[in-house]
Amino acid sequence: MSILETKDLSITFGGISALDEVSINVEPGEIVGILGPNGAGKTTLFNVISGFLKSDQGKVILDGEEIQNLFPYERVAAGLARTFQHVKLFRNLTVYENLLVAQHRHLSSGSFAAMLRLPSWRKDEKLAKDLVEKMLDTINLRPWKDARPSELSYGTTRFLELASVLSLKPKILLLDEPASGIQQREVEALGPMLKGIRDETGCAIVLIEHDMGLLFSVSERVYALDFGRLIAEGTPDEVANDDRVLESYLGRTRRDSVA
Amino acid sequence: MSTAVETPEVPEQVIEAPSTVATKKNRRNQIIALGALAALGAVPIPFGDYGFFIGQYAAVYAMLGLSVTIVTGYAGLISLMPYTFAGLGAVMTGLIMTGWGWPFWLAAPMAALATLPVSLVVGMASVRLKTLYLAIATLTFSTALGETFFRWDLVTGGRIGWTVASPQLGPIDFGTDLNFYLLCLLVVLGLVWMTEGLRTSRLGRAMLAVRDNELEAQALGINVYKTKLAAFVLSGMMAGFGGAFLAVLLGNVSPGGYQSPVAEVTSILLVSLVVIGGIDRAWGAFFGAISLVVQSQVFQGARFFFPFFGMYSAFFLILFLLFRPGGLVQVSKITTELVKRRPVFGLAVVLVTVALNLGIAYIFIRAS
Amino acid sequence: MTLAINPIEVASFGISAGAVFGLLALGLVLIYRTTGVMNFGHWAIGLVAVVSYAWLTGEGMLPQAALPICLLLAMGAGVAAYRLVFKRIARSNQIIVILVAVGIAQFYSSLAALVLGFRPFTRLPPWLPMATLEVAGMRLRMSDVYTIGVGLAIAVGFFFWFRVSRSGQALRAVAQNREAAVLAGIDDVRYSSLAWAIGSGLAALALLIIMPHSAGQQGGLITTFDLTPLGTLLIPAFGAALVGGLVNLPMALVGGVFFGLTREFLVLAPAPWSELRTSVAAILIVVLLLLRTERFFATRQELEALEA
Incomplete structure (x- = not known):
């Protein structure tokens, strides 16, 4: 049975569809990558799964339990943890x-x-x-x-955030661009570290990442999103060679004309 | 699972011991601070009964100030109604002691308990609001409670007030200025110790986390609403407990004294005294109460100058907010650093400041 | 005097009280929109005008001549508060902003007490005609009629000025988007000062309408440390401002009239209710506040903060 499953999640902002019937599933102990250009709806997906946003329709199922109506802190208690794209720590502590x-x-x-x-x-x-x-x-x-966080390098604050969410002892961990803004050697350390976390605690990891090297090296499966819709799913190799994925990254003029 | 991340140099600036961790050092610091506060409590002794009277005022205002420390200093919620809760406690004390004939030692905890349901209801309706709306809501609730609760015949028994007797414990009569002063001092030290203890706990740290960043607190599994509510209720109970002592200090309770606009103005005064003292440490309320009560006594001696006191303390409130938001606690820390680094210069600064303040006080007292 | 109550008479009391609340709310909203400060010291700045009015008329000046001087003084007090203090605080830290506003209130109300000195009462002579007008069997107070007129005139003049004049449009630009206005070459400090001046002037006008006309032919009375404006006016004024979500100027006036009418008609209600005028206003405010909050999930703004 999957540890996390979403069924037909949809959400619109002012008429624009940010998520459109997104269904993903994550097996226990799996590392899953989520890929997509800016504005594709990746962070929105995380916000909906973790309860910071309410979807217009669809279900979020964690370990067999429907959790789409729970508060974020209740979802943490149920075993779901997340980090934010921009590090949010307690500055005065x-x-x-x-x-x-x-x-x-x-x-x-x-x-x-x-x-x-x-x-x-x-x-x-x-x-x-x-x-x-x-x-x-x-x-x-x-x-x-x-x-205090203000005295740390950006990379160290990322690791502190990781340590904070690991302290929650989650069954599944959602990481929103853990490698953004940190130094190359720290990025290189991150991949083995994530695998180490998985091996040690058995928790599944879902990862949004723009650093393709990292994403493809750690993920066992990858979902690609564009315009809030799933456009591809499969092993890193399959997704990397998918036509629609390439188009979503290369055919940016199409998107600009929409925006 | 050790990582391959190298260990860069530790940042140069060494931070003092974390204050939300119950370490040995932190515990020792708390004891030292409480000892220092107790020593400060000896200051009124040479001034006799007048000194004790001022001391009682300061101690009671410090108790009420601690309620602001919890709700605003720890949880970052602004509440403009601590004096209304104090009034509730005072009215309950009057009702219980004079109406029912119970001793003070039961009335004071009952006063704290009585504020629990009220602060819970008010908190449930308002702690979700953002700062500005919360300030308006608490101001409004303060007025509404003043108009309803303190006029309600069921509460007041249709009376306009009660005389409150001083507490007795066996042969000890706390009616004398000295005894009641010592009691207040002991209680306020206990409350400071308790408020500091709250900091180093699950709930206290959750409050500080919610104040810093609500989203991150939620992401770490903290129920933000419940944490804020707990802070609001604890603060209300603290104010209610202080209200019992206020009732004894004033010798009588009249519900009218806790209605609009006196309630709002005094609540605001309480918030500003805690800001001046230092909003995020428990002894801030203690310092703030001392500075406020001493100043007001100095100025009250000279009736004509009394409005000056309002302007003077407002001026200092704004100065502190602009330049030293940590309050007197921060100032004393900076001063201690200065004395440590340059003893002669630092001590000279301290002496000159003290002399200047005593001089001003002397001029005002003579002028009256 | 007849005890029979004519609803139109009551409505005239209500609308005139509402005009006063509306003027206070208008000032609050204008200042909040341009500078992000909810001015908890609004009443104290108005009090500066009332006290100078008491002093000037006590020295023998004509009330009508003293009025503009007092309004200017209050405007000066407001601008000083902005230039010396509020300009220097980051508007993002609302707790500090509110506490500073509270400090300003204490400063100006103490200053007012200092000017008044220790007399039990100081008389405030009326500057509006105090006659009673009889229309079709109804008795309307002239001061109420004038108050409503002043309120209307200010509302009309204000919105005309806002839409048509250059300074009005610049002010509106600052209120809508300060950063963009600064980029467009508008001096935001100048226009923020203007907003404080107008807002403080409105507060002063509101208090000068209500306080000298509250005790019949005698005018009105003021005591040292008079907290009446805080107690009875500020809460309905906040309520009125909340009707417009703290940002909508016309709705603030409408809200003022709503609170004024509610209060005056409550006086007619049976015994327990007539005593609870302020409480009913308070309950309305709490309801307004709760309507504004999204209770369970993040709001759009929080979402933006999340994504940013």
Whole structure:
């Protein structure tokens, strides 16, 4: 059974169709790439799957459960995690604290327990710190643990974001252009790292990426989107040689005349 | 799964210990800070009863200020109704102590509990709103509650007020200025400790996360609405609890004192005192209350100059907002740094500032 | 005086109160649209005018002569607040903007108290005729008739000026899209100052219409630290501004009239309701606010922020 399935997702903005009956499915432990020119609807698809946007019609099925009516945080609890195209971190918190916030769903103590320093709070804090310490080593963020996001390189903030969503222990991870804006050697490290994450945690990964080298090297299957519609699906090789995919990248004049 | 990413140099600027993590160092800092605040509490002693009276005022305003620290400082929600919740607490205290004859020690927690349902309902209706709309909504609710709740015969029993007796504990009478001052000081220190504790917890960090970036907080599985609601309710309860002490401090409760426009104006005053003190640390409310109450006493001595106090504190509020949004906490941190780096110059700056302020205070007191 | 209530008489009270709310709301909306500041200190800037009016007429000046001077003073107070303070704050941080506006309110209301000094009451002589007009058996207050007239005249003049004159169009451009207006060579600080001047003038006019005509033939009274404008006027004014979504000028006036009529007709209602005039306004405001929020999923703006 698929871990994630979308059925006929459609959404329009002011008469323009941003997603048009998009159906994809992701098997457990699979790495799936999503390809398409700017404005093809890739990020919109992620927003709909993760609950930040409500689709006009269609279903999102996570591990057999329909989740299209859940809030984003409820979808996180159901095992779905995502990153944003532009890194969104807590600017006023340090790296360590950012990761502590990400442990939210593993903790349970209430406000009065914290105010009175009750044992349940103590236990929670210890658990949270242990999890963060582990994550600092996993993603190699220890050198920056007391820095704030503004003091990090863009690439490091990307890794911090990755560490945050991994802390959620998701069954499936949606990554929106994880390689954009980071240095080439970090991009090269990203591919093996994503595979490592998959092998270690068994979580499936869906990836939007403009860096074709990265996308084709890590993905086991690729979907191509254009004008909010699925135009191709298959192994990286098949999609890379698909006529319609090539046209969607090369035939830009057609799109410009529409826009 | 270790990565191939190299380890570049650690950024040069060393950041102090994270304040939302319950480390040993953080705990030690909290104890030091509480000790310093307690030492500050000794200042009124040489001034006798007048000093204790001012001290009581400052302590009660600090309690009310802590409610702003939680809702605005932690969760980033603006609420212009803390004094309305304090009024609710005060009215409940009057009702429970004088109406039912219960002791203060039960009335104060009951006052906090009584604000729970009210702040929950108001919060449910308003915390979803964006900052500006939230400010308008809370201002509006403050007026509406003043007109309804505080006039409701079921609450007031048709009375215009109650006299509130001072609390007793066995042989100890908290009616004397010194005893009640010490009680207020102890309670406010406890509340500061509790508010600091909230920071280093699941819910407190969720509040700070929501203040920073709601979308990211949602993406990390935080229920933004529930977190904001929790902050609003906790803040309301804190204000209600402070309201019980306010009732004892004033010696009587009249619901009319918590109606429009006094309620709105005092709420705004509370928000500004917390901003001046430092909005994101619990001791900010303490500093702010001291500076506000001391100034108002200094100026009140000279009746003609009282409007100057309004202008003077407004001027400082705006200056702080423009240049030192961290408030007095930030100023004291900068000053400590300065003294550490250049002890002679730093200490001279501190001494001159203190002397200038004492001088101004002296002139105003003499002029009255 | 008869106790029989004529709905048209009540409507005249309501519309004149509504005109005052509308003028306040118009000023709030104009300032908000051009400079992104919801001016919680609006009433205090108006109070500056009222206090100077009390002082000037107390010195023996004719009320009608004092009026323009007071309006100019309030405009100056508003422009000063903008130039010295609000210009320097990033409009994106609304908490800071609101707190600063609150600080401005405190500053000007304290200044007003300083000018008034410690007298229990200061008289505000009327500047509108206080006679009662009898039309077809109805008793209409002349001051209400004039108030409605002033409101209408300002509404008409305002929209004419906005559409036709160069400065009006430039102001509108700044209000609609500041960045684009700056690129087109419009001096946004100048036109923002203009918006503050007009908005503050409207606040002053609104308070000067209501306060000197609130106590019959005597005119009106003001006390030191008079918070009446804050308590009774600002909330309906916010409500009126919200009717237009804080950006629509004509709807702000309509909203003002709506709140004015609601308030005056509530006075006629049976006992508990007539006491709850402000609360009903408050409930209406909360309903308006809740109608504006999309409750479960992201709004268009949030979506844009997400994609950007």
